[in-house]
Amino acid sequence: xxxxxxxxxxxxxxxxxxxxxxxxxxxxxxxxxxxxxxxxxxxxxxxxxxxxxxxxxxxxxxxxxxxxxxxxxxxxxxxxxxxxxxxxxxxxxxxxxxxxxxxxxxxxxxxxxxxxxxxxxxxxxxxxxxxxxxxxxxxxxxxxxxxxxxxxxxxxxxxxxxxxxxxxxxxxxxxxxxxxxxxxxxxxxxxxxxxxxxxxxxxxxxxxxxxxxxxxxxxxxxxxxxxxxxxxxxxxxxxxxxxxxxxxxxxxxxxxxxxxxxxxxxxxxxxxxxxxxxxxxxxxxxxxxxxxxxxxxxxxxxxxx
Amino acid sequence: xxxxxxxxxxxxxxxxxxxxxxxxxxxxxxxxxxxxxxxxxxxxxxxxxxxxxxxxxxxxxxxxxxxxxxxxxxxxxxxxxxxxxxxxxxxxxxxxxxxxxxxxxxxxxxxxxxxxxxxxxxxxxxxxxxxxxxxxxxxxxxxxxxxxxxxxxxxxxxxxxxxxxxxxxxxxxxxxxxxxxxxxxxxxxxxxxxxxxxxxxxxxxxxxxxxxxxxxxxxxxxxxxxxxxxxxxxxxxxxxxxxxxxxxxxxxxxxxxxxxxxxxxxxxxxxxxxxxxxxxxxxxxxxxxxxxxxxxxxxxxxxxx
Numbered sequence: 001x002x003x004x005x006x007x008x009x010x011x012x013x014x015x016x017x018x019x020x021x022x023x024x025x026x027x028x029x030x031x032x033x034x035x036x037x038x039x040x041x042x043x044x045x046x047x048x049x050x051x052x053x054x055x056x057x058x059x060x061x062x063x064x065x066x067x068x069x070x071x072x073x074x075x076x077x078x079x080x081x082x083x084x085x086x087x088x089x090x091x092x093x094x095x096x097x098x099x100x101x102x103x104x105x106x107x108x109x110x111x112x113x114x115x116x117x118x119x120x121x122x123x124x125x126x127x128x129x130x131x132x133x134x135x136x137x138x139x140x141x142x143x144x145x146x147x148x149x150x151x152x153x154x155x156x157x158x159x160x161x162x163x164x165x166x167x168x169x170x171x172x173x174x175x176x177x178x179x180x181x182x183x184x185x186x187x188x189x190x191x192x193x194x195x196x197x198x199x200x201x202x203x204x205x206x207x208x209x210x211x212x213x214x215x216x217x218x219x220x221x222x223x224x225x226x227x228x229x230x231x232x233x234x235x236x237x238x239x240x241x242x243x244x245x246x247x248x249x250x251x252x253x254x255x256x257x258x259x260x261x262x263x264x265x266x267x268x269x270x271x272x273x274x275x276x277x278x279x280x281x282x283x284x285x286x287x288x289x290x291x292x293x294x295x296x297x298x299x300x301x302x303x304x305x
Numbered sequence: 306x307x308x309x310x311x312x313x314x315x316x317x318x319x320x321x322x323x324x325x326x327x328x329x330x331x332x333x334x335x336x337x338x339x340x341x342x343x344x345x346x347x348x349x350x351x352x353x354x355x356x357x358x359x360x361x362x363x364x365x366x367x368x369x370x371x372x373x374x375x376x377x378x379x380x381x382x383x384x385x386x387x388x389x390x391x392x393x394x395x396x397x398x399x400x401x402x403x404x405x406x407x408x409x410x411x412x413x414x415x416x417x418x419x420x421x422x423x424x425x426x427x428x429x430x431x432x433x434x435x436x437x438x439x440x441x442x443x444x445x446x447x448x449x450x451x452x453x454x455x456x457x458x459x460x461x462x463x464x465x466x467x468x469x470x471x472x473x474x475x476x477x478x479x480x481x482x483x484x485x486x487x488x489x490x491x492x493x494x495x496x497x498x499x500x501x502x503x504x505x506x507x508x509x510x511x512x513x514x515x516x517x518x519x520x521x522x523x524x525x526x527x528x529x530x531x532x533x534x535x536x537x538x539x540x541x542x543x544x545x546x547x548x549x550x551x552x553x554x555x556x557x558x559x560x561x562x563x564x565x566x567x568x569x570x571x572x573x574x575x576x577x578x579x580x581x582x583x584x585x586x587x588x589x590x591x592x593x594x595x596x597x598x599x600x601x602x603x604x605x606x607x608x609x610x
Binding site: 013014015016017020021039040042043046047063065066069070072073076077080081094097098099101102105106 | 318319320321322325326344345347348351352368370371374375377378381382385386399402403404406407410411
């Protein structure tokens with residue numbers, strides 16, 4: 001089952017002629033999560049062949065416009081497409097009042113509801129879960145309340161080997177209980193422990209999203225050992241002081257977080273419009289953390305087991 | 306001096322992967338007017354090399370989102386670019402309350418003011434004028450109050466031929482008065498009438514913008530003889546009934562307005578996303594009005610004297 005991130009926008013607040021503001025789609029087992037929704041997100045989704053109506057859970061990191069100005073356009077288009085799936089938006093409590101007037105004005109009415117779920121931006125908090133995935137939010141360090149998101153597959157149950165089932169004659173009705181931790185007692189009364197009956201499940205995959213943020217070590221513990229970390233890198237290190245003042249990060253800082261958190265792969269984005277070319281970001285980050293990649297528009301990052 | 310229209314977006318309400326919602330820039334003597342501002346307008350402006358800060362008068366036809374959802378992003382970017390030119394928005398009175406919350410939230414504050422000028426959407430009304438151009442709005446026929454805009458160069462003063470100045474020895478201080486209509490009295494008392502002293506000025510150029518609208522003959526008188534008419538053409542004639550129901554026009558209807566109004570050139574746009582290719586629009590319209598062109602992204606229409 002897929003666990004795949006697609007970058008829709010890689011720009012920081014000022015988009016360029018090639019770089020869109022922040023937006024990403026995470027596909028977990030064919031459930032599509034939209035993370036941030038800058039202006040033009042719906043157009044980027046079309047370009048990358050996502051069906052708009054399938055992306056119905058939207059996570060907004062903070063209320064700077066480059067992270068949410070695409071919401072009303074997306075929802076307006078969904079209403080025109082006669083979408084019927086409810087939309088769930090996870091965001092700062094103020095978002096609803098900011099876009100509520102425009103949503104109320106969207107022509108033709110809507111055949112779906114838009115639910116606003118309020119994030120707790122003060123501490124790591126569960127945000128959403130279903131049978132396949134859980135999402136938590138956690139505070140990062142920016143000029144207004146901002147959070148990151150950690151997406152993690154739900155732990156799978158262990159498997160029972162076919163030859164074990166045959167060897168002990170385990171009835172089908174007991175298999176689920178054994179997967180969930182039970183031992184097996186043979187007809188002769190012998191107890192076969194759970195650990196001898198099962199093989200460990202595939203590991204769970206995880207993705208952490210961190211933008212906008214200054215270099216902020218408290219996130220290391222939270223994103224530790226994730227398969228894929230997106231960390232903003234608005235500037236290069238020659239603008240380190242300015243990055244600190246504006247509560248953004250440099251490529252080196254993003255890579256340092258990745259290194260200290262022992263993640264498998266780092267993706268950097270949210271590039272300032274002052275940089276025409278992005279090679280410098282990759283070079284700077286890879287000196288600290290070689291498994292770094294650029295979050296350019298259309299780029300996909302598939303996490304395998 | 307230029308009088309040139311640039312198309313930023315040609316799509317109707319649902320953008321496609323190639324077509325953006327409505328937005329156009331009209332350059333009149335290096336004054337840049339933005340007409341409608343759908344999502345992604347700021348990105349299109351960058352692509353087409355317009356300096357965002359130079360476009361400080363914005364005319365919004367109506368409050369369907371595909372005509373104004375790009376405003377807050379554009380203004381947000383201008384604030385980040387430390388723009389200092391005030392922005393003037395001419396729109397339905399409700400616009401300010403719809404986007405006011407988001408404008409108030411734009412980070413970093415703004416070093417310019419945003420002024421909302423309220424349109425009278427019930428009758429043709431003057432909207433703006435300076436020494437070079439006048440703009441009037443006029444009602445069109447749509448599902449919510451909507452207006453078109455007519456941009457017209459100010460009439461120029463006639464010129465005085467150099468040989469006439471020499472022949473009668475006209476002092477420089479009298480030239481302006483003669484241009485404005487005065488006769489000239491020679492030293493011998495002979496009255497030389499204004500008409501013999503001057504040659505007519507270059508004609509004034511004009512552009513009329515009509516979207517969104519059903520086929521609506523009252524606009525003919527208003528846009529009569531314009532050099533360039535943009536008229537929406539959301540559908541082809543096979544969807545004529547649906548166009549009528551949704552208060553949009555077909556290519557044939559747009560061309561009929563152009564023909565009856567005796568305009569010089571027609572540009573059609575606001576194409577429905579149901580049409581992948583646009584050849585049919587051109588073919589249908591040109592059967593009625595041969596001087597028809599498509600409003601595709603990046604297309605420029607220069608009006609010469």
